[in-house]
Amino acid sequence: MLPLEDIRTQIMEALPGAACEIVPNPGPSGQDSLLVDSASVLDVARFLRDDERHQFDYCSNTSGVDWLDQKVSETVKVAGTDAEGQANEVEETLERVIPGYLEAVYHLYSVALSVGPLVLRVRTGNRSEDVEIPSLTPLWRSCEFQEREIFDLYGIRFSGHPDLRRLLMWDTFEGHPMRRDYQAPDETLAFASANGKEDAS
Amino acid sequence: MNPPVSDWPTRSADLSDDGILEISMGPQHPSTHGVFRMNVKLDGETVVWLKPVFGYLHRNHEKLAEKMSYLGSMPYTDRLDYFSSLSNNWAYALSVEKLTGIEVPERAEYLRVLLAELTRLQNHSAFLGFLLGDMGAWGSALMYAFRERDLILDLFESLTGSRMMCNYMRFGGCRCDLPEGWLGQARKVVDGFPAFLDEMEQLLVGNEILVARTQGVGVLAGADAINAGLTGPMLRASGVDYDIRKVDHYGIYDRFDFRVPLGEHGDTYDRFMIRLLEMRESLKILDAVLRDLPEGPILDPKSKSRGLRPPVGEAYTRVEAPKGELGFYLISDKSPEPYRYRVRPPSLINLTLLEDMCLGSKIADVMVILGSIDIVLGEVDR
Numbered sequence: 001m002l003p004l005e006d007i008r009t010q011i012m013e014a015l016p017g018a019a020c021e022i023v024p025n026p027g028p029s030g031q032d033s034l035l036v037d038s039a040s041v042l043d044v045a046r047f048l049r050d051d052e053r054h055q056f057d058y059c060s061n062t063s064g065v066d067w068l069d070q071k072v073s074e075t076v077k078v079a080g081t082d083a084e085g086q087a088n089e090v091e092e093t094l095e096r097v098i099p100g101y102l103e104a105v106y107h108l109y110s111v112a113l114s115v116g117p118l119v120l121r122v123r124t125g126n127r128s129e130d131v132e133i134p135s136l137t138p139l140w141r142s143c144e145f146q147e148r149e150i151f152d153l154y155g156i157r158f159s160g161h162p163d164l165r166r167l168l169m170w171d172t173f174e175g176h177p178m179r180r181d182y183q184a185p186d187e188t189l190a191f192a193s194a195n196g197k198e199d200a201s
Numbered sequence: 202m203n204p205p206v207s208d209w210p211t212r213s214a215d216l217s218d219d220g221i222l223e224i225s226m227g228p229q230h231p232s233t234h235g236v237f238r239m240n241v242k243l244d245g246e247t248v249v250w251l252k253p254v255f256g257y258l259h260r261n262h263e264k265l266a267e268k269m270s271y272l273g274s275m276p277y278t279d280r281l282d283y284f285s286s287l288s289n290n291w292a293y294a295l296s297v298e299k300l301t302g303i304e305v306p307e308r309a310e311y312l313r314v315l316l317a318e319l320t321r322l323q324n325h326s327a328f329l330g331f332l333l334g335d336m337g338a339w340g341s342a343l344m345y346a347f348r349e350r351d352l353i354l355d356l357f358e359s360l361t362g363s364r365m366m367c368n369y370m371r372f373g374g375c376r377c378d379l380p381e382g383w384l385g386q387a388r389k390v391v392d393g394f395p396a397f398l399d400e401m402e403q404l405l406v407g408n409e410i411l412v413a414r415t416q417g418v419g420v421l422a423g424a425d426a427i428n429a430g431l432t433g434p435m436l437r438a439s440g441v442d443y444d445i446r447k448v449d450h451y452g453i454y455d456r457f458d459f460r461v462p463l464g465e466h467g468d469t470y471d472r473f474m475i476r477l478l479e480m481r482e483s484l485k486i487l488d489a490v491l492r493d494l495p496e497g498p499i500l501d502p503k504s505k506s507r508g509l510r511p512p513v514g515e516a517y518t519r520v521e522a523p524k525g526e527l528g529f530y531l532i533s534d535k536s537p538e539p540y541r542y543r544v545r546p547p548s549l550i551n552l553t554l555l556e557d558m559c560l561g562s563k564i565a566d567v568m569v570i571l572g573s574i575d576i577v578l579g580e581v582d583r
Binding site for chain 1: 255256259261263264299300301302425427428429430431441443448511512513514515516517519526528530532533540541543545549550552553554582583
């Protein structure tokens with residue numbers, strides 16, 4: 001497979017309006033990924049599938065990932081009065097929330113060229129209302145059940161999906177069990193965390 | 202949030218209410234290989250609409266794994282495709298090894314190939330029996346297949362302590378070395394296996410009823426199969442030369458000389474024959490493994506199975522499991538549990554084109570087509 005940087009350059013040449021950047025993978029596997037914004041993902045994916053140099057004709061794996069809101073506290077110096085009543089700079093702790101998002105990760109391979117995986121990531125705006133991203137099922141049928149599963153377990157809505165229903169949970173089920181902050185209802189067993197940080201209720 | 206059942210989209214246009222019979226096959230139907238349900242609409246005996254219904258065996262395997270240590274999930278992978286627990290173990294171990302950067306000793310690599318190919322043999326032989334069962338030849342073929350499969354399960358039991366839930370691989374190798382006399386017994390099973398295949402071929406290949414029930418049934422074009430993510434024998438029966446053992450060369454598969462059988466027509470008969478031919482190729486690999494198996498450690502002494510905290514990062518790896526591409530996608534945030542643990546289940550994704558293959562067929566062919574996909578519900582529903 002071409003280096004990801006070259007693939008990105010070719011995408012930008014073919015689709016100048018597309019927003020895509022490389023997300024480095026710090027681990028030993030070295031599988032960096034391509035983060036594409038939801039407005040251009042369909043075009044980018046179609047380019048990767050149909051372009052002679054890439055021919056990613058096979059979308060192997062589609063996976064949801066939930067990234068929670070992150071609270072970051074910063075200590076800043078602001079003007080104020082100190083303990084002795086003098087005007088002075090004092091330290092103040094500010095809490096900032098980095099909003100979380102849901103992510104769909106696609107692992108693309110090329111059967112024709114025997115290369116892969118190319119990791120494609122698409123993110124939603126946040127975890128509550130803005131959870132719609134385009135479906136890639138019109139390009140690869142293999143996403144059909146997998147995107148349904150993500151819709152079911154993570155709550156990402158895939159626009160353009162031909163048959164977006166729950167896959168594994170029953171139709172009247174409420175909530176998305178694979179979300180990191182999902183709370184099981186009381187009547188079902190809550191799982192004790194393996195490291196003992198949470199109690200089983 | 203979900204549309205009501207009456208609004209379910211139909212791919213087939215212009216269904217009239219006259220004479221269309223809607224039936225629900227499963228989840229307890231004997232041909233569904235577990236708890237799988239299909240909603241089928243029939244015009245006479247012809248299938249005009251088919252929707253699979255999943256989830257009867259769902260236990261949210263992925264959520265469980267995200268609340269557990271890396272090693273803690275290893276026995277749970279046995280329960281995905283419970284016919285091929287050793288392949289599942291390998292797929293998971295491979296992914297964690299890639300995520301962490303662990304090396305595997307030579308002898309363990311050979312043992313993994315040995316066990317994965319034995320798993321393929323017993324999975325495919327059981328498949329032949331079940332497929333014939335789906336066609337109404339219940340009993341004989343399955344008993345012949347199970348007789349042979351039991352010999353392999355005996356080997357698994359003496360090595361791992363369990364016939365099906367083997368829980369054998371570890372990150373960086375395998376759990377225990379071969380017991381005394383195991384290799385001799387394995388050699389006996391491998392040497393005796395071609396006789397079983399000959400017998401099976403004599404019994405089945407060219408059999409008039411089998412040919413009538415399978416040739417031209419559930420035809421699938423190669424390009425459609427690739428686009429729908431079908432893998433394993435399903436894909437190769439449609440003539441696509443794609444075997445992950447050859448493409449990725451994971452483990453030490455580049456050292457073995459074996460061919461990849463391909464189908465011509467993509468029908469159920471080809472899918473049946475592919476499995477027979479693949480077993481012959483597996484025997485070649487097994488022959489070479491039993492010949493070349495080196496001495497040495499079976500677990501990297503530096504590797505750490507308990508309390509493993511892989512560095513921050515992610516990894517996706519895949520293996521050629523008997524049913525297709527089994528992949529594991531892991532994200533680590535350096536905590537003892539995986540931040541994200543995803544199984545790419547070949548059984549589920551191979552069902553994507555079930556409706557397309559069945560449209561226009563007779564209802565009795567649906568069982569045969571479903572049987573030829575070779576699904577296990579433990580993996581479909583997870």
